[in-house]
Amino acid sequence: xxxxxxxxxxxxxxxxxxxxxxxxxxxxxxxxxxxxxxxxxxxxxxxxxxxxxxxxxxxxxxxxxxxxxxxxxxxxxxxxxxxxxxxxxxxxxxxxxxxxxxxxxxxxxxxxxxxxxxxxxxxxxxxxxxxxxxxxxxxxxxxxxxxxxxxxxxxxxxxxxxxxxxxxxxxxxxxxxxxxxxxxxxxxxxxxxxxxxxxxxxxxxxxxxxxxxxxxxxxxxxxxxxxxxx
Amino acid sequence: xxxxxxxxxxxxxxxxxxxxxxxxxxxxxxxxxxxxxxxxxxxxxxxxxxxxxxxxxxxxxxxxxxxxxxxxxxxxxxxxxxxxxxxxxxxxxxxxxxxxxxxxxxxxxxxxxxxxxxxxxxxxxxxxxxxxxxxxxxxxxxxxxxxxxxxxxxxxxxxxxxxxxxxxxxxxxxxxxxxxxxxxxxxxxxxxxxxxxxxxxxxxxxxxxxxxxxxxxxxxxxxxxxxxxxxxxxxxxxxxxxxxxxxxxxxxxxxxxxxxxx
Numbered sequence: 001x002x003x004x005x006x007x008x009x010x011x012x013x014x015x016x017x018x019x020x021x022x023x024x025x026x027x028x029x030x031x032x033x034x035x036x037x038x039x040x041x042x043x044x045x046x047x048x049x050x051x052x053x054x055x056x057x058x059x060x061x062x063x064x065x066x067x068x069x070x071x072x073x074x075x076x077x078x079x080x081x082x083x084x085x086x087x088x089x090x091x092x093x094x095x096x097x098x099x100x101x102x103x104x105x106x107x108x109x110x111x112x113x114x115x116x117x118x119x120x121x122x123x124x125x126x127x128x129x130x131x132x133x134x135x136x137x138x139x140x141x142x143x144x145x146x147x148x149x150x151x152x153x154x155x156x157x158x159x160x161x162x163x164x165x166x167x168x169x170x171x172x173x174x175x176x177x178x179x180x181x182x183x184x185x186x187x188x189x190x191x192x193x194x195x196x197x198x199x200x201x202x203x204x205x206x207x208x209x210x211x212x213x214x215x216x217x218x219x220x221x222x223x224x225x226x227x228x229x230x
Numbered sequence: 231x232x233x234x235x236x237x238x239x240x241x242x243x244x245x246x247x248x249x250x251x252x253x254x255x256x257x258x259x260x261x262x263x264x265x266x267x268x269x270x271x272x273x274x275x276x277x278x279x280x281x282x283x284x285x286x287x288x289x290x291x292x293x294x295x296x297x298x299x300x301x302x303x304x305x306x307x308x309x310x311x312x313x314x315x316x317x318x319x320x321x322x323x324x325x326x327x328x329x330x331x332x333x334x335x336x337x338x339x340x341x342x343x344x345x346x347x348x349x350x351x352x353x354x355x356x357x358x359x360x361x362x363x364x365x366x367x368x369x370x371x372x373x374x375x376x377x378x379x380x381x382x383x384x385x386x387x388x389x390x391x392x393x394x395x396x397x398x399x400x401x402x403x404x405x406x407x408x409x410x411x412x413x414x415x416x417x418x419x420x421x422x423x424x425x426x427x428x429x430x431x432x433x434x435x436x437x438x439x440x441x442x443x444x445x446x447x448x449x450x451x452x453x454x455x456x457x458x459x460x461x462x463x464x465x466x467x468x469x470x471x472x473x474x475x476x477x478x479x480x481x482x483x484x485x486x487x488x489x490x491x492x
Contacts, residue, residue, distance in 0.1 A: 062417070062419070197328045
């Protein structure tokens with residue numbers, strides 16, 4: 001137990017890295033999700049099909065497998081490309097960047113489905129009314145679709161965030177010095193892995209509990225315009 | 231004869247393709263099909279053990295939670311929260327690295343089991359899956375129409391036989407779509423086994439990479455195998471669902487409700 005106190009700053013630092021990774025990954029996933037949902041709803045047939053391939057592919061491959069493939073494969077591909085074109089020298093992808101990109105890529109697919117489902121819940125009459133009074137498609141998106149989209153998508157974005165947060169643990173495998181990495185190494189050097197692993201578990205539980213509270217608050221904000229029972 | 235001819239033709243084509251234009255050495259991957267076969271066996275077995283043991287643990291807990299048994303229901307709620315709220319990687323580490331440090335565990339009769347990474351992974355998967363399945367089963371039990379339950383009382387069935395003959399068959403069938411989701415979810419999670427030195431599909435890919443100093447070929451092969459596994463599982467479960475849920479037609483849960491469960 002006293003080992004835990006000795007390593008408290010390291011664990012705190014790891015928690016920070018985990019949160020940073022999670023939040024950056026979330027931002028990227030939301031961006032990808034929004035673009036792909038738009039592609040799936042209003043794209044040309046080819047674009048629609050491409051977005052469909054992307055979501056199907058991501059949902060059928062384990063996150064750990066995808067992470068290793070993107071981290072090692074992506075790096076080799078990038079360097080081969082650099083060598084072939086001469087545009088850049090050898091680069092080594094930073095493990096945080098790799099983690100953010102992988103998590104964004106994986107959860108972008110899940111977010112796509114969240115946004116697409118939410119778009120379906122917006123009453124069609126509103127879209128028709130907006131078009132009838134002559135709004136351009138950009139105005140329609142900015143004033144009608146987007147504000148409501150967030151409200152309808154939030155519950156499922158929240159679920160995705162919880163899964164995403166737990167997935168960040170896997171990035172320790174490619175060497176990112178996050179909570180799991182520090183916890184496991186500290187456990188090894190103090191010969192007390194059990195205590196440290198339980199500590200990691202508890203920290204994750206605290207993070208998910210805090211997210212739960214935050215999500216509820218955000219959801220209340222975004223859905224305040226909606227009639228109860230409507 | 232034609233099959234053999236096709237096969238040798240395919241091999242000739244892929245050998246030429248690999249050596250000339252492709253960045254991936256397909257021949258190397260194909261010539262190590264035996265490691266991947268072991269990997270598939272381990273992955274499939276781990277998922278099956280995890281799912282079935284998980285179901286066995288989860289069912290009584292779901293019934294206790296559904297009946298709102300005092301204290302027990304709360305305790306099960308905590309169990310569900312802990313195992314759904316933390317990463318499965320860390321849970322597997324606790325079983326594999328964490329428990330081994332205690333003298334008491336190493337001397338106990340369980341040690342021959344807990345010493346094996348395979349069983350540690352299986353236990354972690356079973357308990358993790360159980361936490362998810364408790365909520366799935368409870369959802370199914372909650373969705374059994376009140377009338378069905380009242381009808382069993384009206385014709386004088388005992389509580390036990392009502393549960394066995396009416397409520398559980400009705401509830402479990404309704405859970406099928408979400409059990410299908412959970413199977414895919416556990417299959418994805420099972421890649422963690424490769425972190426406990428087990429040769430599952432991903433572990434086979436890592437082995438291949440380590441043996442030939444490859445960067446990604448093994449992972450690529452593993453990715454393709456996982457996609458095939460997911461495809462097969464969804465097909466089988468879809469068929470089972472269509473057969474058993476015929477009478478519910480459109481009433482079954484929507485995809486949106488399913489995704490919220492994960």
